[in-house]
Amino acid sequence: MALADLMALSKNKASQKIGVSEERLRACMPELRKAIAFYREYPDLYIDYCNTLAGSKGKTLNLFTYQRVFLRQAMRYRHIYAVYPRAYSKSFLSVLVLMLRCIFYPGCHLFVTTGGKEQATGIVREKAEELCKLVPGLANEVNFDRGKSKSSKEEFSFLFKNGSILDVMAARQSSRGRRATGGLIEEVILVDGTLLNEVIIPTMNVDRLLPDGTRHPEEIINKSQIYVNFFGQNVTKICA
Secondary structure, three states, X not given: OOHHHHHOOOXXXXXXXXXXXXXXXXXXXHHHHHHHXXXXXXXXXXXXXXXXXXXXXXXOOOOOHHHHHHXXXXXXXXXXXXXXOOOOOHHHHHHHHHHHHHHHOOOOEEEEEOOOHHHHHHHHHHHHHHHHHHOXXXXXXEOOXXXXXXXXXXXXXXXXXXXXXXXXXXXXHHHOOOOOOEEEEOOHHHOOHHHHHHHHHHHOOOOOEOXXXXXXXXXXXXXXXXXXXXXXXXXOOOOO
């Protein structure tokens, strides 16, 4: 359901106003909850909806069937281990999943890591910037005000308008003590097993803080981990 349709659901006088107000949003809250819950399960349809909004103004992201399957699986399960060949767009899709989770789960903190911080920064920066161009609806959710989001060769951090954060975590001892809701481990076979188990995974022990101050440990976003590896590497080297 389009946001414009949701805004027209309320039958009171507020629905006749032009623009978005707190009163109108509260009146539409039941339908908004349904829409958000739906898009959490069917993220590819959210991308389709964003494409309809973009229209002919620019490029759009047209998903293949296998990409839709991957997106739905990654959004619905807490732990994903994906092994695919080169050019499968696994990194592209994985970063898309992180951005969608940041949008649909306000206040979460997700990260990307791999064998080297520079490599991880290059991967997420390239994919995130490309996604923002292909799907303007994603870019609209990121706070690009000065001093908020950062995107360069040395550093990457997206601060979303709902308080969510997407950044890079180095697979080093220096990351010990950091806290996050979930993350993407790119080319996991290149990450040292000891660092992964003793430093990276323990950082994901914080449940998302909800707006009312409570936490729901059963949420899929909590301790969510996506492991990506390309076919051809020694995929039998799996961390204990």
